[in-house]
Amino acid sequence: MLPRNFVAMSERTENGMKARVLLQQCLHARLQVKPPDAGSEAEWVEINRGMVIYICFFKGATEDIIPKMVNTLLNMKLCETESGKYTTVLQLPGSVLIVPQATLGGKPKGKGMQYHGNIGKDEGLKLYDSFVSHCQDELSACKNSDTVTEVKHGTYGNRQVLKLDTNGPYTHLMEF
Amino acid sequence: MLPRNFVAMSERTENGMKARVLLQQCLHARLQVKPPDAGSEAEWVEINRGMVIYICFFKGATEDIIPKMVNTLLNMKLCETESGKYTTVLQLPGSVLIVPQATLGGKPKGKGMQYHGNIGKDEGLKLYDSFVSHCQDELSACKNSDTVTEVKHGTYGNRQVLKLDTNGPYTHLMEF
Numbered sequence: 001m002l003p004r005n006f007v008a009m010s011e012r013t014e015n016g017m018k019a020r021v022l023l024q025q026c027l028h029a030r031l032q033v034k035p036p037d038a039g040s041e042a043e044w045v046e047i048n049r050g051m052v053i054y055i056c057f058f059k060g061a062t063e064d065i066i067p068k069m070v071n072t073l074l075n076m077k078l079c080e081t082e083s084g085k086y087t088t089v090l091q092l093p094g095s096v097l098i099v100p101q102a103t104l105g106g107k108p109k110g111k112g113m114q115y116h117g118n119i120g121k122d123e124g125l126k127l128y129d130s131f132v133s134h135c136q137d138e139l140s141a142c143k144n145s146d147t148v149t150e151v152k153h154g155t156y157g158n159r160q161v162l163k164l165d166t167n168g169p170y171t172h173l174m175e176f
Numbered sequence: 177m178l179p180r181n182f183v184a185m186s187e188r189t190e191n192g193m194k195a196r197v198l199l200q201q202c203l204h205a206r207l208q209v210k211p212p213d214a215g216s217e218a219e220w221v222e223i224n225r226g227m228v229i230y231i232c233f234f235k236g237a238t239e240d241i242i243p244k245m246v247n248t249l250l251n252m253k254l255c256e257t258e259s260g261k262y263t264t265v266l267q268l269p270g271s272v273l274i275v276p277q278a279t280l281g282g283k284p285k286g287k288g289m290q291y292h293g294n295i296g297k298d299e300g301l302k303l304y305d306s307f308v309s310h311c312q313d314e315l316s317a318c319k320n321s322d323t324v325t326e327v328k329h330g331t332y333g334n335r336q337v338l339k340l341d342t343n344g345p346y347t348h349l350m351e352f
Contacts, residue, residue, distance in 0.1 A: 020349070022198070022347060022349075054345075054347055072284075075287055076284070076287055076288070076289070077287050077288050078289070086288070088287070101345070101347050103346045103347055103348050104347055104348070104349060106348050106349070108248075108252070108350060111251055111252055111253050111264070112252070112253050112262070113252070113254070113348060159343070159344040160344050160345065161342065161343055161344055162340070162342045162344070162345055163340070163341050163342070164338070164339070164340040164341075164342075165339050165340075166337065166338045166339070166340075167335070167337055168335040168336050168337055168338070169230075169277070169336065169338055170279045171198060171230055171277050171279055171280055172279050172280070172282050172289060173196070173198075173280060173282070173349065174284060
């Protein structure tokens with residue numbers, strides 16, 4: 001008989017899901033990237049109008065999925081213009097805040113959550129860095145000199161202390 | 177041949193998912209429940225420490241799923257105590273902010289999202305009201321006279337203008 005954890009992992013693999021992403025629209029978002037310590041205050045990054053991307057990778061995710069993921073996410077027409085129509089974050093133009101969020105990979109088990117399907121920390125960090133880098137490249141390529149848009153991101157493995165101000169988050173789930 | 181929408185709907189039914197819920201932990205959250213108009217300012221509700229529940233119902237969802245959903249959600253150990261352990265929102269004790277979020281039911285189609293699996297507005301409103309009412313009942317039943325905990329909720333069908341302040345949202349997805 002297979003141990004219970006093995007079954008959970010193999011379900012993930014059969015399921016074939018490599019990453020889960022949550023998208024929220026924001027007017028302003030602020031994320032801690034370094035907690036305070038004895039010698040220094042906390043450090044934060046922030047964006048104004050744009051999109052918050054919460055991301056979690058599953059076991060089996062590999063580098064080759066990143067370019068397509070980023071291209072898909074940045075070209076979804078989920079951002080509201082002044083006139084109430086929807087356009088992409090690139091065309092808005094808006095900024096992007098990327099938040100690593102391993103909890104998104106949880107599966108309920110009793111009164112808690114289990115994370116057996118989540119990718120290991122080292123592999124996850126590599127994919128996360130690549131995801132951030134691809135987002136930066138796509139935003140730079142689309143840059144309009146009249147507007148300031150930026151990609152900001154949280155520190156992988158840290159607590160993601162987040163403050164979010166929205167005009168309606170329009171929360172969307174996407175799985176890859 | 178079946179029309180395209182019918183196929184999408186029947187996939188949902190086979191899949192059997194009745195509701196999708198997203199949970200985030202908060203220190204403070206503020207939600208608009210009435211937009212401003214010529215005669216009056218916007219109205220807001222707010223909670224302090226507790227849990228934000230974003231909820232979306234799918235076609236086929238019925239009243240009988242609500243008690244189990246609410247019981248499960250309010251008894252998940254996802255809330256961090258002062259000592260860094262995890263407990264339920266009822267035991268924290270914390271407040272609950274319920275945000276109707278139909279966008280959570282979206283399925284990507286090209287560069288946009290389709291919502292063919294979402295429940296109709298009238299049925300959705302009934303389930304939403306029942307969900308809110310069951311949350312209020314569970315929180316009242318657990319009430320500790322030393323603490324002020326509340327259930328607050330958004331207006332179904334409105335734009336959900338939300339401001340969120342977290343010490344780490346610990347975003348979790350749950351499907352019923």
